[in-house]
Amino acid sequence: MSNDNISFPQVLAASVQDMKSSLSMLLSSLDVITDLQENLDDTQKQTHATLHYEAARLNTEIFQLQLFHKLSKNDLVPQIDEHYLIDILQEQLANCDSLLQIRGVEVELECDEDFNWYFDSELIASLIYKTLVNCARYSQGRIKLSAIEDDGQLLISISDDGNGYPQFMLEQARLEKLPEQFNSTQLDFFCSRRVAELHTKQSDCGSLSIANGGAYGGGLFQVRLP
Template sequence: MLDRYLNAAVLHDLKNRLAILSDELTKLGRLDLPAQAHSHARQAHEQAHVLTRKLVEFLTAQQASEAGGLRAAAAEEVPEAMLQDMHSEAQMLIHGGLQLQLEIAAAVPAFWFFDQHLVRLALDSALYNALRFARSRIVLGLRVEDGQLCFSVSDDGPGLQATPAHNSTGLGRLVCDEVAKAHRNKGRSGRSVLRNHADGGAVFELFLP
């Protein structure tokens, strides 16, 4: 029991210190420095962000493995606004000719009940995978299908069969599944899907009841 609490304390401390490091690197990037220094600061900031995300995923997976599993603290949220925020924040991660687009269906309700923290964790994981493999475009989507709200992240990369798996822990995929299952409503559970896109590339979908 002591080991479990000690591990959690150390991980949370690391997460907080990474947040401080990320904030300091952001401030560094705003200074009047040579372009090469800005490039190194940006890359360091991105790595700190990835490490923070991995730690949060690990803590979430650890929580899901405990008695009672992962629980969603669902509240009334504005799904379109959340996706808009995600799009804006992700712009700083886009380099070169990569485009980040939004596709929001007209019939999406103004409000939906879900745990925004957990949903963002799953979508951020999917977005980082898309950033690794996209050739020119990533699309963040939002629609309603079969009475469920569906967030999606698609890319125009090589698709799932061509995606190297040897350097993946599978942690992000596990967390996405647990986040989906933690959302329940009227006897239905959420689900996550990772598949090849009909037009090429891969698409991740998170369905919330």
């Protein structure tokens, strides 16, 4: 095998698209079950909720693999264009709708319908989707999703009413770069932060932060773009 000139990153990149297609079919099938949920007993509902969450989480992990592959090759160039924030936010809420329903989570959306900004819609949408999936898992039943202009920057915030981020995650979020031995949490935050930082305007670049508090006293995830 060593003489076949096969690169693992190339194999991984070639396989990801098929994985995404299969996962899309799985999520669609789970959505059908969601429509029939009133006919399920409590154990079946809980099993369905777990399956849906894990499938949604796997969806975000596959996208992150693609993202990290491009970052490792310095091949990730944001496709900046003008977008209405309400469209981006509503689209990601729709993508998470079944999971939010299963979890019994209510979402408060705060965004002016005429508010627009320049950014890479696919990259930023992926951050929103991934955070909504996590919030659906850890919230007690309430999430607030907002997009406003703050001090000349776009500020996207996602708050929940869960127990907040554990201390180790808050500490890892302060790391400037990945350590030689890193875990999945550190990799996740590193990739997400790089997505924000790739959005630049003159001498300013985007940023990402996590904290506790927010609208409902739980976790607070924020992305700022110049």
